[in-house]
Amino acid sequence: MNAGSALKPLRSLLPVLVILALIALVPLFSPSNRFLSLAISAGINVIALYGLSVLFGQTGILSMGHAALVGVSAYAAAILARDFGVGFWVALPVAAVASAIFAMIVGVPSLRVGGHHFVIMTFAFGQLLAIVLTNGGDYTGAATGLDIAGPVTLFGADVTELTRYYLMVVAFVTVAAVASWAIIHSSYGRTLRAIRENEKLAASLGINVGRHKIGAFVVSGVFAGVSGVLLAYFLGHISPSQFSSFPSIYLALMVMIGGARLIEGPLAGGILVAFLPEVLNLDPVQSRIVYGICLIAVIMLLPDGLIGGIVRALRGLFAGKAKQEAERDAAPSEARR
Amino acid sequence: MSPILAISGLSKQFGGVTALAGVDLAIEEGEILGVVGPNGSGKTTLFNVVTGVHKPSGGTVLFRGRDITGLAPHAISRAGIGYTFQQAMAFAGLGVLENVQIAGEHARAGGTANPWPTPQALLDFVGLSALGGEKAGVLPFGSLRLLGLALALATRPSLLLLDEPAAGLNDRETTALVGLVRQLPGHGITVCVIDHDMKLMQMLCRRLAVLDFGSKIADGPTEAVLADPKVLDVYLGGDL
Numbered sequence A: 001m002n003a004g005s006a007l008k009p010l011r012s013l014l015p016v017l018v019i020l021a022l023i024a025l026v027p028l029f030s031p032s033n034r035f036l037s038l039a040i041s042a043g044i045n046v047i048a049l050y051g052l053s054v055l056f057g058q059t060g061i062l063s064m065g066h067a068a069l070v071g072v073s074a075y076a077a078a079i080l081a082r083d084f085g086v087g088f089w090v091a092l093p094v095a096a097v098a099s100a101i102f103a104m105i106v107g108v109p110s111l112r113v114g115g116h117h118f119v120i121m122t123f124a125f126g127q128l129l130a131i132v133l134t135n136g137g138d139y140t141g142a143a144t145g146l147d148i149a150g151p152v153t154l155f156g157a158d159v160t161e162l163t164r165y166y167l168m169v170v171a172f173v174t175v176a177a178v179a180s181w182a183i184i185h186s187s188y189g190r191t192l193r194a195i196r197e198n199e200k201l202a203a204s205l206g207i208n209v210g211r212h213k214i215g216a217f218v219v220s221g222v223f224a225g226v227s228g229v230l231l232a233y234f235l236g237h238i239s240p241s242q243f244s245s246f247p248s249i250y251l252a253l254m255v256m257i258g259g260a261r262l263i264e265g266p267l268a269g270g271i272l273v274a275f276l277p278e279v280l281n282l283d284p285v286q287s288r289i290v291y292g293i294c295l296i297a298v299i300m301l302l303p304d305g306l307i308g309g310i311v312r313a314l315r316g317l318f319a320g321k322a323k324q325e326a327e328r329d330a331a332p333s334e335a336r337r
Numbered sequence B: 001m002s003p004i005l006a007i008s009g010l011s012k013q014f015g016g017v018t019a020l021a022g023v024d025l026a027i028e029e030g031e032i033l034g035v036v037g038p039n040g041s042g043k044t045t046l047f048n049v050v051t052g053v054h055k056p057s058g059g060t061v062l063f064r065g066r067d068i069t070g071l072a073p074h075a076i077s078r079a080g081i082g083y084t085f086q087q088a089m090a091f092a093g094l095g096v097l098e099n100v101q102i103a104g105e106h107a108r109a110g111g112t113a114n115p116w117p118t119p120q121a122l123l124d125f126v127g128l129s130a131l132g133g134e135k136a137g138v139l140p141f142g143s144l145r146l147l148g149l150a151l152a153l154a155t156r157p158s159l160l161l162l163d164e165p166a167a168g169l170n171d172r173e174t175t176a177l178v179g180l181v182r183q184l185p186g187h188g189i190t191v192c193v194i195d196h197d198m199k200l201m202q203m204l205c206r207r208l209a210v211l212d213f214g215s216k217i218a219d220g221p222t223e224a225v226l227a228d229p230k231v232l233d234v235y236l237g238g239d240l
């Protein structure tokens, strides 16, 4: 492989890195606390969305219980802090692994039945988790949930303060984006896309379809896990309803609106869904209606999501240039013998 | 010499339908064996059961002496059996070259020829090298069939099962395909091919097996089988 073809995928990462760098500069304009809080929530969602984009965008399977995976790690972080005095940085990997294990427990039976059943199974597991948490007595704090106290420190500095937490979340979003990009451009990502395109053919070519689907779900669980720990420490209090069906549907909606296959998609979807009600001044009921309409519009008009649609529109505008690029792009891969 | 594939008593029921009724068939190393029979006689089912797409209702399949009965499709592919489906298919949303790269990445190590041809060389072999950068979904039907062949070859098979590889191809494409398939035994790949086109089968196969209602009714040298009254009976009014 020559340097040119190695650099080509890097180019696709660049726009996201530039956008994230700009987002990291926002505190310079002394934004309101409300803005920062919204942005932090959006960022925490975006981390989970990058996992969902590997699952849905690459592998073609949709989880309708993804908030449950976020919830597992949020609760794990809270319980670790309460019972073992474990802090943020230790809870982070432990809780991420907990989410990954939960994903495997859900994934093994669900993915075996295959196809549309997976959507229903993940939805059911999500509901089940909310029920278990609600009925978990003092251990899970029942319907009230759990408090999670304790500062988050980084290199000795307290990052619990809003602006610092914001910057830390932006850093985690960056890591999530790069990780998702690396997966997409690896041979593993290619295997997942093959499964998305045609399972029967993939299996006939030696791909263990079931194992890779479970693997993709587990990978998405790790992203969800990181998201959950950040959420628990940000909110300081978690409760079962945060991880039930509506939040799960919202996550699926965000990734679809943004576009699951492109690296900019999760970022766009997460930001849009977080800020749209604020910008349009909608109450919760109105915003649900607007999201519903958005989702239908995206599914019908923009199969690759908003970002995919914008890219396509730009391609249309610069058709000649895009064609040239496509030809240039094809060249190095052909030379790769 | 023991056969590369030994099928014995293989049966398959779909609900009340008996698609295979206890078939015995041996494929010899290095040959191109033809399997023919009327529509619905169980040819595709035979391949599907051998490659793990369907679980057999009974019987055994030995590949180089190893029992592979009922293994998952990916395991059978990795054991060294390639399969092209009756329905031509590829990963439509992915590039043509990328398709072949994927197919090669999950193959068993080794293979008969060493080193195995690269994905690009396989595209050259089937005559699609100029289309490597295209999306597989935009290929014309004939090219899609050839891509299917390249995909199966990329898995480094020592036995290749082709289900109606020439269906939907024009004369020129069919001739090209015959040329390609004939080369395979020379590269260490045994072939078993299903087709309805008897001219094609006569060109390719020195031996034919005939299925009718899920049973094997004839098996032997092509000319003898095609002159067999039982076979003529099955094809009465057909295209023989």
Ligand SMILES: Nc1ncnc2c1ncn2[C@@H]1O[C@H](COP(=O)(O)OP(=O)(O)OP(=O)(O)O)[C@@H](O)[C@H]1O
Residues within 6 Å of the ligand: B014, B017, B018, B019, B037, B038, B039, B040, B041, B042, B043, B044, B045, B046, B086
């Ligand atoms: N998945 C399935 N479910 C139910 N019945 C099936 C299935 N696959 C095949 N059959 C039935 O099994 C019998 C054999 O079908 P098969 O496809 O093996 O025939 P074939 O010889 O390949 O025919 P053709 O020449 O038309 O391709 C038919 O009666 C068919 O309807």
Ligand SMILES: [Mg+2]
Residues within 6 Å of the ligand: B043, B044, B045, B086, B163
């Ligand atoms: Mg058939």
